[in-house]
Amino acid sequence: MQSVGDDNTLREFVYYEARLIDEKRFDEWYDLYADDCRYWMPLTRGQPEGAAHTSLFDEDKLLLKIRIERLRNPKSYSQAHPSWCQHILQAPSIESRDMQIGIAVLRTPFMYLENQRDRQEVYAGVAWHHLRRSGKGIVIALKKIDLLNCEAALPSLQLFP
Amino acid sequence: MTEYRHNAAAIRALVRDDAVHRDVYLSPELFDLEMERLWRSVWTYVGHDSQVPNAGDFYTVDIARQPLLMLRGTDGTVRVLLNRCAHKGSKIVGAGSGNCGKLLRCSYHGWTYTLDGSLRTVPVKSGYADTRFAESEAASGLTQVANVAIYRGFVFARLRRSGASFEEYFGDSLSSIDNLADRSPVGQLEIAGPPLRYMHDSNWKMFVENLNDTMHPMVAHESSAGTARELWRDQPADAPKPMVIEQFLPFVSNYEFFDKMGVKIYGNGHSYTGVNFSIHSAYSAIPEYAAQMEEAYGAERAQAILCESRHNTVYYPSLTVKGAIQTIRVVRPIAVDRTLIESFALRLVGAPPALLERSATYNRLINAPTSVVGHDDLYCYRAIQEGLASNGNQWVSLQRNYSDREKEEGLLGIHNGMSEVSMRGQFRAWVAAMAASAADEA
Numbered sequence: 001m002q003s004v005g006d007d008n009t010l011r012e013f014v015y016y017e018a019r020l021i022d023e024k025r026f027d028e029w030y031d032l033y034a035d036d037c038r039y040w041m042p043l044t045r046g047q048p049e050g051a052a053h054t055s056l057f058d059e060d061k062l063l064l065k066i067r068i069e070r071l072r073n074p075k076s077y078s079q080a081h082p083s084w085c086q087h088i089l090q091a092p093s094i095e096s097r098d099m100q101i102g103i104a105v106l107r108t109p110f111m112y113l114e115n116q117r118d119r120q121e122v123y124a125g126v127a128w129h130h131l132r133r134s135g136k137g138i139v140i141a142l143k144k145i146d147l148l149n150c151e152a153a154l155p156s157l158q159l160f161p
Numbered sequence: 162m163t164e165y166r167h168n169a170a171a172i173r174a175l176v177r178d179d180a181v182h183r184d185v186y187l188s189p190e191l192f193d194l195e196m197e198r199l200w201r202s203v204w205t206y207v208g209h210d211s212q213v214p215n216a217g218d219f220y221t222v223d224i225a226r227q228p229l230l231m232l233r234g235t236d237g238t239v240r241v242l243l244n245r246c247a248h249k250g251s252k253i254v255g256a257g258s259g260n261c262g263k264l265l266r267c268s269y270h271g272w273t274y275t276l277d278g279s280l281r282t283v284p285v286k287s288g289y290a291d292t293r294f295a296e297s298e299a300a301s302g303l304t305q306v307a308n309v310a311i312y313r314g315f316v317f318a319r320l321r322r323s324g325a326s327f328e329e330y331f332g333d334s335l336s337s338i339d340n341l342a343d344r345s346p347v348g349q350l351e352i353a354g355p356p357l358r359y360m361h362d363s364n365w366k367m368f369v370e371n372l373n374d375t376m377h378p379m380v381a382h383e384s385s386a387g388t389a390r391e392l393w394r395d396q397p398a399d400a401p402k403p404m405v406i407e408q409f410l411p412f413v414s415n416y417e418f419f420d421k422m423g424v425k426i427y428g429n430g431h432s433y434t435g436v437n438f439s440i441h442s443a444y445s446a447i448p449e450y451a452a453q454m455e456e457a458y459g460a461e462r463a464q465a466i467l468c469e470s471r472h473n474t475v476y477y478p479s480l481t482v483k484g485a486i487q488t489i490r491v492v493r494p495i496a497v498d499r500t501l502i503e504s505f506a507l508r509l510v511g512a513p514p515a516l517l518e519r520s521a522t523y524n525r526l527i528n529a530p531t532s533v534v535g536h537d538d539l540y541c542y543r544a545i546q547e548g549l550a551s552n553g554n555q556w557v558s559l560q561r562n563y564s565d566r567e568k569e570e571g572l573l574g575i576h577n578g579m580s581e582v583s584m585r586g587q588f589r590a591w592v593a594a595m596a597a598s599a600a601d602e603a
Contacts, residue, residue: 041531043354043355043357044354044355050518051518051521051522052353052508052514052517052518052521053353053354053521054353054354054355054356054357054506054521054524054525054529055521055525056357056525056529056530056531057525057531058522058525060403062392062403062405062406063405065392066385066388066389066392066405066409066533067533069388069391069392070384070385070388070533073383073384073387073388075383075384075387076384076385076536076537077381077384077537077540077541077544078536078537078539078540080540151355151358152358153358153359153360153501154358154359154360154530154531155359155360155362155530156530156535156536156539156540157530157531158531158536
């Protein structure tokens, strides 16, 4: 199995993914995800795997597409004032490389700010990227986001940490 | 704004047969009175007994500004206690849930209580010799809520001493909780994990009214469910629908669908939509589960349980139940313009895991602070909260399908689904409680 990429390439990929969200380049962002991807934000610390546990996000590619298209829909009333976000990333660490299955895992502590006109929310957490190589380059098999305040009462969170 | 506390006539004037005055959503004074006169005088949902399965298990919650502690005693009884040390008033339990062992112990001066709330020990009790301690409030331990009812595991409390009994208050509306519990082959439910917690910066009544508002989904949710429909449109008709598509699509059903769904009105503000069918009726069958249910109940009864497909049942004012998809939403008002909604998925004990997976998926898709459906609902509530500041028209219309016959005949029974009759029923209950004078408590 081929290496997913050297350390620098993997880190740059994580920065690039966040940048595409912040710049709302959602088509390019969507293409970074594998067809069998998962974008997962658990509701609790140490939440076990499995659909029997309620999560905050647990998106496959179809759900990501629905979110992206909805944001563009003029009838998305909650976007009357459009949401914008800003990721501030700590340098990702390469946690593991599994040459057998061709997956590299990166850990990236982050701050995430989501703004809507006069409202601005500040989140923090750790993102885990499970990356693999496909015909079109590096793709995201899994992005897991451990939100620091996942158990808190939250306001609307409309974009993508 | 008008002064309401000592003016029952002014409160009565807020609610017309077919409209309400904006102050019911805007006035901090009315919010205070709601906590005192409505929320403490009726039966509100505390929690589910499956959250405290063992002796010493506790679950804490604030209702109507009262810190409460639901606790299972060594005798197996679930009690609701005021979460306040008898000494200096510290909350006796700080955590949201857990197990306290055989005693509750205050974190400040170490007073301990047995699990029924009785005072057990006070450090260096000799200091109270020759005082009136024994006759004082402190000696009587933690205050227990006298009026607690547990129905199919759902724990309700009435904080005010006098008032309607549990059965009088809910009446036949309890059939929705029955249907939810009956969906377990052994008739038992369990809360599955912690809730989604969605903070709404809007008045609690907007959320409660919305649960039986069938005129909004095709408008407010067109961008989310409608987008899902568009993305699925090119699929062949017989293509198996992913669960998320199956759950999103009915939200953008047409007016006729929601009207024919029907709404049933009970007394005291309770109601449910989905008398005939609902947005949950067309979910894929889970054959293994259907077989289990037939074995448990017999074919006819199993069929009756599973064909009941109620949409939302409002247990006014604190709880809303979705039996057909096994989720509940709990309403926790915090301020006149601030409401916490906690949404739980329930496990049907004995049923295949696919049922809970479906419930947890629905809970996330619809009830989460990350939900594309929730975003637009909350946007609308906020827009109302801000728009009602308008001094032009100060009345909120609840006229859809109103007729003067409601005055004489009342509004109980089955109505067309798009009628705003459920909201009129809620405000009848609201004004009855609010115009009454404050009475004894606890």
